[in-house]
Amino acid sequence: MSQETQAVDVLVIGTGASGMATAVTAAAQGLQVLVVDKQPQFGGTTARSGGWLWIPGTHLAKEQGIEExxxxxxxxxxxxxxxxxxxxxxxxxxxxxxxxxxFFTSQTPLRFDLPPVFPDYHAEAPGGLPGGRSMVTRPYDGRELGPRIKLLAPPLPELTVFGMMLGSGPEIRHFMRVFKSPTSFWYVTKRLTRHFFDVLIHGRGMTLTNGNALAGRLAKAAMDRDIPVWLSSPVKQLLVEGGAVTGALVEREGRPVRVVARRGVVLAAGGFPYDVERRQQLFPHAPTGREHFSPSPSTNTGDGLRLAEAVGGRVDGTIPHAAAWVPASVTTRPDGSAGVMPHFIDRAKPGVIAVNPEGRRFTNEGNSYHDFVQAMVKTCEGRPEVFAWLLCDHKALRSYGLGCVAPAPLPIGRHLRNGYLKSGASLAELATQLGIAPATLEQTVAEFNRHAAK
Ligand SMILES: Cc1cc2nc3c(=O)[nH]c(=O)nc-3n(C[C@H](O)[C@H](O)[C@H](O)COP(=O)(O)OP(=O)(O)OC[C@H]3O[C@@H](n4cnc5c(N)ncnc54)[C@H](O)[C@@H]3O)c2cc1C
Incomplete structure (x- = not known):
């Protein structure tokens, strides 16, 4: 059988932020680019992410008078x-x-908002700053993508309310204050009405925020430059000639296509959260490779690393943390499937504390998620399972929500019934439910409250 061949300057594997940013940049340099992705929708992990970037010294910071x-x-x-x-x-x-x-803010639809206060994760470390380096992708109107909006991967269900992903800062504040301020009430009413209207007409929310906005804006940038994107087209193998990678074998609509890349192949195929073997190799604290849960797409199986290894590449196994850790809870979605909820910020809300399996605090709940998990692993040393409990009272839960549990007035019954939430009328009752000695939990909370009062 003759094999179809396609020649381009650059072949990009992956439609996440790294792949699409590369493709748009290469096209802007006058190169002929092809992007392929194994998924039927584009956006990868990026479409589920927070859409925050950490880049020091940008013009966005300077415009606000923040000098590095x-x-x-x-x-x-x-x-x-x-x-x-x-x-x-x-x-x-x-x-x-x-x-x-x-480049991206002047030559493409990408836009970012840089809040003046968004501290580095270790702002107190040498060179750390209280703000000026982190920026979030500005919300985007999905209509800009035309019919291709249907091809954009959805946000993580656990990070949405009624399928709607909330933007950052000011928007979340409005939702938290919905029954406390008429302005917020009006904002939320308008936002929800628009969302339901969009779902009715387009089958999804059209106000893209965070990582979904990043993936959407990058897709529009690629569309504006007529960059072809082949979806449902996994790369099976890199082609090598004379010791150099010259292209890849792509499966398109079930047929193999030889893509010859005159100037290069860019591996932007994402990470390996669903490659159990690689996790075993690279996470020393997780010997079975199954200890972690990931909120990224389950098709993130580390193909990029394997493709590279097959042509002589080597994965550096010495990096102390080969992944970004975030505490996560596992929930059951209404359709029965499992959802992984990353606890990015709820841990740091007033009235929430984290305790280890013995009922003792083990870290500052407001630390970065990466640090939090390291502390959790440490406090669970010698135990068969690494976990912690996030604890709060009813008032805190209804004010801010926790994990998958949304704040009032949204109901909590489902979470109580399926065991995602455990509750007790007293600390002792709760402790018993969690397998913790009541006296220890009472002591932990009393001590925390004593310090909080100060
Ligand atoms: C909930 C969540 C929030 C996050 N928030 C942030 C944040 O705010 N800021 C931040 O910096 N990071 C954040 N991250 C991490 C960040 O999202 C990822 O590091 C980033 O999106 C990775 O981008 P990427 O382009 O490398 O890969 P991806 O976005 O995963 O894209 C890789 C693509 O390659 C495709 N692919 C894989 N194998 C093949 C193959 N064989 N052939 C063809 N295509 C293939 C995949 O289908 C996928 O679409 C977050 C992650 C999660 C899960």
Missing amino acids: PPGAAKAYLKHEATTHYDERRVDAFLENGPKAIE
Whole structure:
């Protein structure tokens, strides 16, 4: 059988932020680009993400009068990267990051909002700052994508309310204050009405926020440059000639297509949260490879790493943390499937504390999610399972929600019935339900309250 062949300058594997950003940049340089993705929708993990970027020294910060202290960002990255600090790579990032933001915000539909206060995860570390480096993708009107909006991967259901992903900061504040402020009530009413109207007409919400806005805006940038994107087209193998990668074998609509890439193949096929074997190899604290749950798409099976290894690439197994950890709870969705809820910010709400399986606090609940999980792993050393409880009273739960549980007036009955929430009329009753000695939990809470009162 003759095999179809397609020739391009650059073949990009993956439609997440890295793939689409690469494709748009290459096209802007006049190169002929093809993007392929194994999924029937584009956006990858990116479409489920928070859509936040961390880039020091951008024009967005400067416009707000935030100047990078000389050398601070480099010192910060050196401190954070410890034994794996790579000066050349860090310099390249610091030099090109602001240029990338300049390019994307002036030449494509990408837009970002940089709140003046959004601290670095270790703002107190050398070179850390209380704000000016983190920016979030600005919400985007899905109508801009025309009929292709149907091809955009949806947000993570656990991070939505009625299928609607809330934007950041001010929007969440309106939802929290819906019954406390007429302005917020009006805002929420308008937002919900528009959302339900969109779902009725388009089958999904059209106000894209966070990572969904990032994936949507990048897709529009690719559309504007007529970049072809083949969906449901997994790359099966890289082609090698004379010691160099010259293209890839792509399966398109069930047929193999040889894609010859004159200038290069870019592996942007995402991470490996659903590659059990790789997890076993790279996470020393998780020997079975099944200890972690990931909110990313289950098709994230680390193909990129395997494709590279098959042609002589090597995965660096010495990185202390080969993944970004976030505490997550597992819930049962109304359709019976399992959902993984990342606890990014709810841990730090007033009235919420985290306790280990013995009922003792083990970390500052407001620490970054990556630090929180490290503390959780440490406090559970020697136990068969790593876990913690997030604890709050009814008032805190109804004010802010917790995990999958939305704040009032949304009901909590389903979460109580399926065991996602455990409740007790007293601390002792709750402790008994959690397998914790009541006296220990009472002592932990009393101590926390004593300090909180101060
Ligand atoms: C809930 C959540 C929130 C997050 N929030 C943030 C945040 O705010 N800021 C931040 O910096 N990071 C965040 N992250 C992490 C971030 O989303 C990812 O690191 C990032 O999206 C990865 O982008 P990517 O382009 O490398 O991969 P992906 O977005 O995963 O895209 C990879 C694509 O490659 C495709 N692919 C895989 N194998 C093949 C193959 N063989 N052939 C063809 N295609 C293939 C996949 O289908 C996928 O579409 C978050 C992650 C999650 C889960």
